Amino acid sequence: MTARSKLLLAVPVTWAGLWTTPLAELASDLDVVVQGRDEYDPKTIDYALGFRPEPGMLATLSSLKVVFSLGAGVDGFLIDPNYPKHVPLVRFVDHQLSREMAQYCVMHTLIHHRQQRMFDQFQREKKWRQSVPPRRTEDTRVGILGIGEIGTMVAERLRDHDFRLAGWSRTRKAIDGVESFAGHGELAKFLGRSDILICLLPLTADTRHILNAKTFAQLPKDAVVINVARGGHLKEDDLIAALDSGHLAGATLDVFETEPLPESSALWSHPKIMLTPHVAAISDPRVMAKNAVDGIARHKAGKPLENVVDFARGY
Numbered sequence: 001m002t003a004r005s006k007l008l009l010a011v012p013v014t015w016a017g018l019w020t021t022p023l024a025e026l027a028s029d030l031d032v033v034v035q036g037r038d039e040y041d042p043k044t045i046d047y048a049l050g051f052r053p054e055p056g057m058l059a060t061l062s063s064l065k066v067v068f069s070l071g072a073g074v075d076g077f078l079i080d081p082n083y084p085k086h087v088p089l090v091r092f093v094d095h096q097l098s099r100e101m102a103q104y105c106v107m108h109t110l111i112h113h114r115q116q117r118m119f120d121q122f123q124r125e126k127k128w129r130q131s132v133p134p135r136r137t138e139d140t141r142v143g144i145l146g147i148g149e150i151g152t153m154v155a156e157r158l159r160d161h162d163f164r165l166a167g168w169s170r171t172r173k174a175i176d177g178v179e180s181f182a183g184h185g186e187l188a189k190f191l192g193r194s195d196i197l198i199c200l201l202p203l204t205a206d207t208r209h210i211l212n213a214k215t216f217a218q219l220p221k222d223a224v225v226i227n228v229a230r231g232g233h234l235k236e237d238d239l240i241a242a243l244d245s246g247h248l249a250g251a252t253l254d255v256f257e258t259e260p261l262p263e264s265s266a267l268w269s270h271p272k273i274m275l276t277p278h279v280a281a282i283s284d285p286r287v288m289a290k291n292a293v294d295g296i297a298r299h300k301a302g303k304p305l306e307n308v309v310d311f312a313r314g315y
């Protein structure tokens with residue numbers, strides 16, 4: 001029998017049941033308290049599970065042993081200047097999550113490549129237009145900014161459609177059919193060959209606002225930008241300017257600097273932008289709960305944790 005431990009769930013109270021039910025089923029030796037709903041003594045919390053906990057909160061948990069992120073991206077934890085750095089942060093890595101992200105990226109890459117928006121307009125105008133120059137995937141160059149867990153699967157799925165692929169990362173990669181560009185010294189060359197640019201970077205000090213006017217100017221004319229990483233990667237005004245000038249042909253956005261996207265945002269109604277409300281992948285709470293329960297079991301058994309964030313790198 002293992003000693004009981006206590007987990008603090010830091011999510012909006014109305015959604016808490018999505019995780020408390022599977023946590024109770026999966027770990028009978030775990031007491032779960034929900035922040036904002038249950039009374040608890042901060043000194044008694046062993047583990048925390050959340051997405052964007054309020055800054056300073058984790059530092060008040062003096063017995064905290066491990067923090068589990070409900071997301072693959074952990075910027076919501078690292079913006080906290082008081083994050084207790086002696087406590088490991090485990091991010092969510094999951095095959096189904098990567099698969100959904102890949103579906104979204106393939107779908108939007110194909111929508112842009114096949115000019116579906118133009119045919120939507122023809123339909124609205126009841127115009128039968130077949131005289132459209134053919135486009136071959138072999139001629140369309142897709143560039144993936146951030147070719148890690150998710151970016152690699154996106155590349156593999158796009159490779160099945162014969163796109164010309166490249167990835168940009170900090171370290172050199174060897175992925176079949178994907179040209180590797182590494183570091184800021186190779187960014188301009190990578191951008192210059194990317195007709196469709198997909199952002200799958202973690203949001204860090206080094207990548208914030210990487211999608212800006214200078215970046216867009218380095219893309220070929222009529223390039224397309226797909227941002228599925230974080231809103232903080234994109235300078236929204238620069239994107240609108242590059243679309244309005246005619247340099248960029250279109251954009252797909254799933255993430256925004258401010259979420260929910262304010263009604264007043266010009267992005268909502270821009271004719272060259274397709275947007276979705278941060279739903280490129282919707283993770284299964286049961287899988288997230290299992291991920292945390294497995295991590296707790298590893299920690300209790302003295303085994304090394306998996307997918308631990310490197311605080312120095314920021315991801």
Ligand code: NDP
Nearest residue numbers: 072073146147148149150169170171202206228229280281
């Ligand atoms: P990984 O950590 O596995 O991959 C990150 C990639 O970015 C790596 O290739 C890494 O390079 C590269 N990278 C990081 N910093 C730099 C830099 N400064 N310069 C160049 N390359 C850099 O992350 P995931 O693939 O799991 O997730 C990526 C992001 O996707 C998440 O952080 C999150 O923001 C977003 N996301 C969005 C979702 C949505 O619903 N919209 C859902 C899930 C994730 P290297 O390999 O050399 O380390």
Ligand code: OXD
Nearest residue numbers: 070071072073074281
């Ligand atoms: C994530 C997300 O980071 O859903 O997993 O945005």
